[in-house]
Amino acid sequence: MIDRQRIIDNFLEMVKIPSPSLKERVIADYVKSQLEKIGLEVIEDNAGKSCNGNSGNIIGILKAKGSKNKKILFSAHMDTVSPCNKVVPIIENKIIKSDGNSILGGDDKAGIAAILEMLNQLKDNNLDHPDIIVVFSIAEEIGLLGARKLNIEKYAPDFGIIIDSGGKPGTVTIQAPFAAKGKIEIIGRSAHAGLEPENGINALVVASHAITKLRLGRVDEDTTSNIGVVVGGTAVNIVMPSISMIYEARSFDGKFLDELLIETKTIFRDTAKKFGAEFKEDIVKGYDGFKIEEGSEILKILEDACKNIDIEYKPIKSGGGSDTNIYNEKGIPSINIGIGMSKVHTTDEFIKIEDMIGCTKLLLSIIDKI
Ligand SMILES: [Zn+2]
Incomplete structure (x- = not known):
């Protein structure tokens, strides 16, 4: 079902684009054109101006098809930590890594790749889906600045699914400090x-x-x-x-x-x-912590979605912060789901292709269960 080659190609293309925090212009233009190609309405906000960045957050809107009446936010961040000036991705034993001289940038371009492939699948297979808000944020790595500046209240999603953590697909951060x-x-x-x-x-x-x-x-x-x-x-x-x-x-x-x-x-x-x-x-x-209660609607959907594709649903506590903290602070129940990114923020960073694909399947399963 998932177009394996398309998600890999898209991911490799994106990791080769340097995008340190506040210098996301080129990757922003890339994801903008991808979203437009799939048929989303695309908006760039002015978050970058207030923090001296060269790009804003990229927001994509896809109106519901069919009778699903929720509004769901899917989000990943565009910036990476350094060194990222020249990323040379290598595929070895179904794992993607850098050549050892830079980070890979799977944190968080794997999240972007999964969201784009999910949208492509919805379109290619003419699937029913709820209202979808996609946010590709800037400056996450330097204090969640993009999410902080984003006027998410304007789009009023019911839930947020952020794809920005390690662990196998099915791992979900439900509490952060x-x-x-x-x-x-x-x-x-x-x-x-x-x-x-x-x-x-x-x-x-x-x-x-x-x-x-x-x-x-x-x-x-x-x-x-x-x-x-x-x-x-x-x-x-x-x-x-x-x-x-x-x-x-x-x-x-x-x-x-x-x-x-x-x-x-x-x-x-x-x-x-x-x-x-x-x-x-x-x-x-700094940021506020959050806790999503077991039994809440978003976790029920996620648990069902995991069962549906036969993967383990694994709620965890995290010691770190992400855009998820900001969306929860702004009143949108949000979770951070795992995509298998490993050894992030180091030149040993890698990701298994299977995990990227598994996460995309999970996103589609979430949409199916809404
Ligand atoms: Zn990240």
């Missing part, structure tokens, strides 16, 4: 370490006292926190005048994350005060 990160600084006072150490305030000592009181690592089963970078000091004979740390915390429980952030800041502030040092921070919350 709230997240926060930022810099913490302790400013003490420098002094000659040999001549007058009592006139200094060692920022490292202050930070150390605070850190012993912090909850770091796996805070509870829903929450993690980490100090990943520390920078401080000027010379061995100078009392360390300041220290800065990069901190992050994530939790499936948004309220608990707020409490943990307050606790962390309070410990640093109180400790700094005790030592006569100064405390600064710029920790901000």
Whole structure:
């Protein structure tokens, strides 16, 4: 049923187009022409202008055929991480990978390829389908900027299916965490370490006292926190005048994350005060987390769709963020489904052709079950 050669050719064509975040122009024009060829109404929004990109999000609209009365969003992102200036895809043992000098960009061009093949199948086989909104977003990798700027409310889909994760087809992310990160600084006072150490305030000592009181690592089963970078000091004979740390915390429980952030800041502030040092921070919350309840309509459809084509339905929690977080934040129940992309964000990235095809079958099965 799936046109194997067409999806492979389309995928290879797209991965060869460099598309780092905010430089998606060429891939945007490519997917625009593909969508138009299939017969969708295509719109480019002005999301790129507000974040200095050279392309907007590409939105495709396909009116329903038959009696299915839902409106479904299908989405994947166009940008990739680097290195991506020259991607040379290689097919070996039914796996597509790069030549080792760049990422492959299956994250997330595999998602785009699956959506385009699904649309081609609907057209070629004259299949019934609901209203379909396709979004190929920009700047996902640098903070979900395209999805954030997109006026998705205008199109008002009932559900969102985002194709942007690993795992075999049938794997579905139904929960992702709230997240926060930022810099913490302790400013003490420098002094000659040999001549007058009592006139200094060692920022490292202050930070150390605070850190012993912090909850770091796996805070509870829903929450993690980490100090990943520390920078401080000027010379061995100078009392360390300041220290800065990069901190992050994530939790499936948004309220608990707020409490943990307050606790962390309070410990640093109180400790700094005790030592006569100064405390600064710029920790901000990024995207919101989400949780799709088991038994909700979208998951029932997905479970049926998996059964229909005899693949395992496998709901999972994810520790990372994607455009899915933004659509849920905007009130559209959305899930992120697996397409088998592996070792993403590395030059070892690869994808099995079977998984790309399996995911396309699943998309068609979802449409069938709506
Ligand atoms: Zn991605």
